[in-house]
Amino acid sequence: MSVSIPARRRAPAPPAPPAKRVQFDRPVTPWLFVLPQLVVVAVFFYWPSVQAVQSSFYLEDPFGFGASFVGLDNYRDTLAAPEYRMIAAFTAFFAAVVTALALGLGLLFAVKADKVIRGASAYKTALISVYAIAPPVVGLVGMMMFDMHIGPFTELAALFGWQMQVGINYWDTVVALVTVAVWKQIPYNFIFFLSGLQSVPASVREAALIDARSGWRRFRDVTAPLLAPTAFFLLIINVTYALFDTFGIIDVMVKDKPANNPITLVYKVYLDGFKGNDIGGSAAQSVILMAVVAALTVAQFRFLERRVHYG
Amino acid sequence: MFFKTTTLAATALALTATTALAQTEISWWHGMGGRNGEVINEIATKFNEAQSECHLTPLSKGTYEEALASGIAAFRSGEQPNILQVFDAGAATIIAAKGATIPAEDMITGAGKPFERDAFIPGVRNFYADRDGKFIGMPFNSSAPILYINTEAFAKAGVEPPKTWEEFEAVAPKLKEAGYLPLTASQLTWQFVENFKSRNNQQFATNENGYAATEGTEILVNDDATVMMFDHLKDWADKGWYGFYGAGWADNQKPFEEGKAALAVGSSGSFGGLQKTATAPFSAEFLPYWAALGQGTQSFIGGAALFAFSGKPEAENKCTGEFFSFLTQPEVQKFYHQATGYVPITTAAYELAKSEGYYEKTPVAEVGIQQLMLPGGEWSKGYRMGFYPQIRTVMEREFNRIFSGEVTPKQALDTIQSEGDALLAKFAKTAG
Numbered sequence: 001m002s003v004s005i006p007a008r009r010r011a012p013a014p015p016a017p018p019a020k021r022v023q024f025d026r027p028v029t030p031w032l033f034v035l036p037q038l039v040v041v042a043v044f045f046y047w048p049s050v051q052a053v054q055s056s057f058y059l060e061d062p063f064g065f066g067a068s069f070v071g072l073d074n075y076r077d078t079l080a081a082p083e084y085r086m087i088a089a090f091t092a093f094f095a096a097v098v099t100a101l102a103l104g105l106g107l108l109f110a111v112k113a114d115k116v117i118r119g120a121s122a123y124k125t126a127l128i129s130v131y132a133i134a135p136p137v138v139g140l141v142g143m144m145m146f147d148m149h150i151g152p153f154t155e156l157a158a159l160f161g162w163q164m165q166v167g168i169n170y171w172d173t174v175v176a177l178v179t180v181a182v183w184k185q186i187p188y189n190f191i192f193f194l195s196g197l198q199s200v201p202a203s204v205r206e207a208a209l210i211d212a213r214s215g216w217r218r219f220r221d222v223t224a225p226l227l228a229p230t231a232f233f234l235l236i237i238n239v240t241y242a243l244f245d246t247f248g249i250i251d252v253m254v255k256d257k258p259a260n261n262p263i264t265l266v267y268k269v270y271l272d273g274f275k276g277n278d279i280g281g282s283a284a285q286s287v288i289l290m291a292v293v294a295a296l297t298v299a300q301f302r303f304l305e306r307r308v309h310y311g
Numbered sequence: 312m313f314f315k316t317t318t319l320a321a322t323a324l325a326l327t328a329t330t331a332l333a334q335t336e337i338s339w340w341h342g343m344g345g346r347n348g349e350v351i352n353e354i355a356t357k358f359n360e361a362q363s364e365c366h367l368t369p370l371s372k373g374t375y376e377e378a379l380a381s382g383i384a385a386f387r388s389g390e391q392p393n394i395l396q397v398f399d400a401g402a403a404t405i406i407a408a409k410g411a412t413i414p415a416e417d418m419i420t421g422a423g424k425p426f427e428r429d430a431f432i433p434g435v436r437n438f439y440a441d442r443d444g445k446f447i448g449m450p451f452n453s454s455a456p457i458l459y460i461n462t463e464a465f466a467k468a469g470v471e472p473p474k475t476w477e478e479f480e481a482v483a484p485k486l487k488e489a490g491y492l493p494l495t496a497s498q499l500t501w502q503f504v505e506n507f508k509s510r511n512n513q514q515f516a517t518n519e520n521g522y523a524a525t526e527g528t529e530i531l532v533n534d535d536a537t538v539m540m541f542d543h544l545k546d547w548a549d550k551g552w553y554g555f556y557g558a559g560w561a562d563n564q565k566p567f568e569e570g571k572a573a574l575a576v577g578s579s580g581s582f583g584g585l586q587k588t589a590t591a592p593f594s595a596e597f598l599p600y601w602a603a604l605g606q607g608t609q610s611f612i613g614g615a616a617l618f619a620f621s622g623k624p625e626a627e628n629k630c631t632g633e634f635f636s637f638l639t640q641p642e643v644q645k646f647y648h649q650a651t652g653y654v655p656i657t658t659a660a661y662e663l664a665k666s667e668g669y670y671e672k673t674p675v676a677e678v679g680i681q682q683l684m685l686p687g688g689e690w691s692k693g694y695r696m697g698f699y700p701q702i703r704t705v706m707e708r709e710f711n712r713i714f715s716g717e718v719t720p721k722q723a724l725d726t727i728q729s730e731g732d733a734l735l736a737k738f739a740k741t742a743g
Binding site for chain 2 (some may be wrong): 059060061062063064065068077083148149165167168169170255256257258259260261271272274275276277278280281
């Protein structure tokens with residue numbers, strides 16, 4: 001999923017004069033240029049979405065021999081299940097915690113790395129390299145770290161009298177999942193924050209240095225506002241990451257057997273649809289998820305983007 | 312010269328074309344990996360070498376669940392393979408889809424091969440068959456849950472391996488004293504629900520365990536006997552007699568491999584692997600039952616069966632039938648049994664392995680098949696419940712909650728009962 005941030009500005013009061021508008025001979029020409037992109041979007045995004053919405057109103061046998069219209073039954077069943085509500089609550093919690101930690105730590109590392117002069121590229125490479133690892137591999141590494149028989153983290157926790165039981169104890173598993181998910185995402189945030197920091201003009205920095213001696217005040221009043229567009233972009237990316245891209249990590253860490261382990265909504269869609277062959281129920285869940293994500297994105301743009309100043 | 316070369320090339324081309332044309336290609340999707348996946352390729356090679364009309368190509372689709380999901384998706388788009396491997400828990404889903412498959416029995420007789428239900432060992436005759444005993448699926452890799460015994464632990468504790476759970480309760484304290492974890496189990500759903508039902512001859516679902524009809528079938532899991540089983544398991548866990556390590560198979564098997572556990576309920580199909588991984592010498596016994604409940608009837612067959620998809624040309628169906636028939640040959644069965652640890656499914660294959668002295672060398676390999684040949688009871692033939700993989704997921708969730716102390720066994724089984732029934736009702740609607 002890619003999100004582009006348009007530099008939206010308030011529309012100027014008088015209509016803009018047709019100064020430098022590109023003119024096409026015929027009105028179809030521009031459409032021909034965008035057609036390939038439109039086809040891709042339609043085939044890979046809109047058509048499946050329409051199909052999902054349609055399936056969510058039907059109860060269908062897995063082999064496709066027949067489907068009966070059941071109205072909102074699938075939605076009612078889904079939302080009425082205590083299990084579903086628990087997973088939804090966990091998903092919200094997980095997204096919030098992973099986003100906050102990944103952004104916070106990414107920013108911290110970026111600010112610190114920005115100050116390093118000697119061997120800077122070595123630090124940066126070390127921090128960024130984690131990003132090149134595929135989510136399932138990250139999951140595997142995490143699984144080994146937290147393995148209940150041989151995991152080093154489990155042994156470390158035992159030193160402090162904490163008998164970690166990842167895979168049995170719900171909150172122990174939450175700790176493991178959040179740790180691994182955050183670890184995977186920090187490099188991404190780090191890269192963006194670092195480039196954001198480095199694009200702060202030297203003149204601005206020097207001026208700030210004269211105005212305020214406190215490093216924290218300089219960061220709060222000068223650097224942070226200039227980083228806001230980057231942070232806003234990262235916020236959306238991180239929320240999307242926590243909601244969807246953690247699938248591979250979860251799949252590997254719960255080892256194909258979710259049991260009562262924490263899982264996210266998108267993993268539940270997969271479980272019911274692909275493992276359970278419940279097409280209607282799974283479709284209803286994905287429509288709910290689509291609606292939530294759409295609402296979230298709109299909310300982010302409406303309430304947060306206003307406060308963001310694009311330089 | 313030019314002419315000659317072209318003729319030669321053309322002839323060569325024509326020749327390859329004829330050989331290719333003469334052979335009917337059939338495909339087989341399965342859910343096995345590792346060594347078991349390799350053995351499937353070896354079986355296919357054996358079949359391809361044994362005759363010249365058909366050419367079978369196996370293809371791994373990942374896990375059992377993934378194989379079923381891919382098979383279903385392929386069927387919906389008309390791209391189904393000839394043969395699909397479907398695991399025990401998914402059997403009801405594909406059997407209920409009438410018209411999606413052709414009964415294995417019809418495939419074999421259609422290819423002009425003989426088919427004898429009684430040639431199969433009793434434990435495999437009904438599980439993948441319809442109510443009248445007609446084989447819908449072709450039993451393939453078949454296993455039984457058995458009790459693996461760390462013989463060193465028992466020698467140290469000075470006790471005998473248990474045959475019943477009552478006997479287990481008698482020896483557990485001594486095993487614990489000797490420094491062992493008395494019991495682990497690799498999959499509670501299969502071993503302590505499904506085969507608790509079969510070994511103790513307990514009804515598992517209404518409508519004759521689900522065989523009579525899909526409509527109105529309800530699971531039976533919060534009855535007194537099942538609650539008793541899980542009350543005991545929880546009690547054993549609290550006393551340190553039973554170790555629960557989550558829903559994952561390997562995590563639960565590990566203490567036995569490390570020689571820390573005295574007993575492990577596992578699959579008869581695991582013994583090949585255990586021979587390599589277990590650090591202590593081991594033997595095996597039948598899965599214990601409750602003397603208070605029954606006599607220890609045969610267990611349900613575990614593992615998977617092969618289903619022939621419909622909508623394929625006659626020639627390909629004939630090849631599929633040929634292959635199914637090929638699989639029943641004693642030599643083939645014996646090869647598969649010895650290469651993987653899965654049980655032979657025909658009496659003839661079992662007798663063959665026996666006559667060659669295989670079980671004298673490896674007595675553990677015989678336990679599973681003997682358990683499947685035990686006298687059957689009214690409820691030990693099999694169960695048929697749609698969406699059963701999802702019901703298992705619910706069970707796994709609730710079992711974790713039992714052992715983390717969130718719910719009592721009774722509460723957990725009540726939840727499984729109600730969510731299970733809801734899933735069954737939903738399945739009845741989709742299949743109706």
